[in-house]
Amino acid sequence: MAKKILVIYYSQSGQLEDILNNFTAPLVQAGNIVEKVRVHVAKDYPFPWNGKAFFSVMPDCVLGVPTELKSFQLKENKYDLVILGYQAWFLSPSIPVNSILQQPSVKAVLKDTPVVTITGARNMWISAMERIKKILKASEAKLVGSIALYDKHHNFISFITIFYWMFKGKKGRWLGIFPKPGVSDEDIINTSRFGETVQKHLAVESWDGLQEELIQQKAIEVKYNLMFIESKASRIFAIWANIIAKKKKRGPWLVAFKYYLLIALFIAAPIILTVDAIFFKPFLSGRIKKQKQLYSGVN
16 A cells, blocks of 8 residues: 655755655655655745855754745645655754744644654764754654765865855866765665665564664764764854854854864864874773764664
C-alpha cells in the first residue's frame, strides 16, 4: 500500500532541493505519494548575498527568532513519514527552517510521526542538528533517521569557496584553482542509496536499526576536529548574538563579529587544535567515542 510522505524544506541556492530530489527518487519509484513543499520566506534574503545582509541575520539565527513565511498548505493531516530538509546558518538551524518548525500546521503533522532529517552543509552541522532534535522532541515527533552531507574539502578551503558561492552566486571553481563549493555532485547523486534504505524500513513500517544502517552507509559522519571547533564556537556565537541583539546600532558590532570569525578560524582554531591534540585528545578517546555516537544518532 502506498505511503504518504511529506518532504518539507527551504532552499535558497537549490542545492538542498537537488539533494532531496535524489534522496526521494527511490521513494517515488516505490509508488509512494510524495508531497514536496519548498517553503519561501515572505521577504526573500538576497542571493548572492552581500556582507552586510549575510552577517545581519546572525543574531536572530543563533537566538532562534523566526521570520514570516509565505503561505503554504499541506495536503494531508497525517503522513506516514516526514522528511525535513534543513541547513545550518552560524551553527544554528537557518531562520527559515526554524520558522517552518514553529508553524502550527507543521507541528500538527509532526506529532507522533516518523521523521528523517537531511542537510547539505559546508561542514559544521552538529549544533544545528542538536537544536532540531530538541524542537522535534517538543513537537512529539519520532526522529528515526538523520543524514548529513557536507563539503569534504579542508576547512580553510571550504570556507573560501562557500563565500565565493554565496557572494558571487556561482557554484564554480574560483580562479580555476579552487574546487567547486558545497556538497559534491557525486555525493548528491549517491544520496538515492540512502533513500533506498529508508524505503526498505518504510515498506515494513519498522524503523528499528535504520540509523545504524545509515551510519554504515556513511550517510552521517562526525569528524573530531570539526566537532571540537564547533563545540567551542557555538557557545561563543551565542554570547555574540545576545550582545548584538541588545544594541540599537548593530552595524559596528556585526563588523567586529566578522573579524572575530576570521581570526578565530584562521589563527585561533589551528592553535587550539594543536594544543588539544598534544595534551587532551590522547586521553579522552572514550569520551570522544561517546560524543560521536551521540551526534550521529537520533536520540
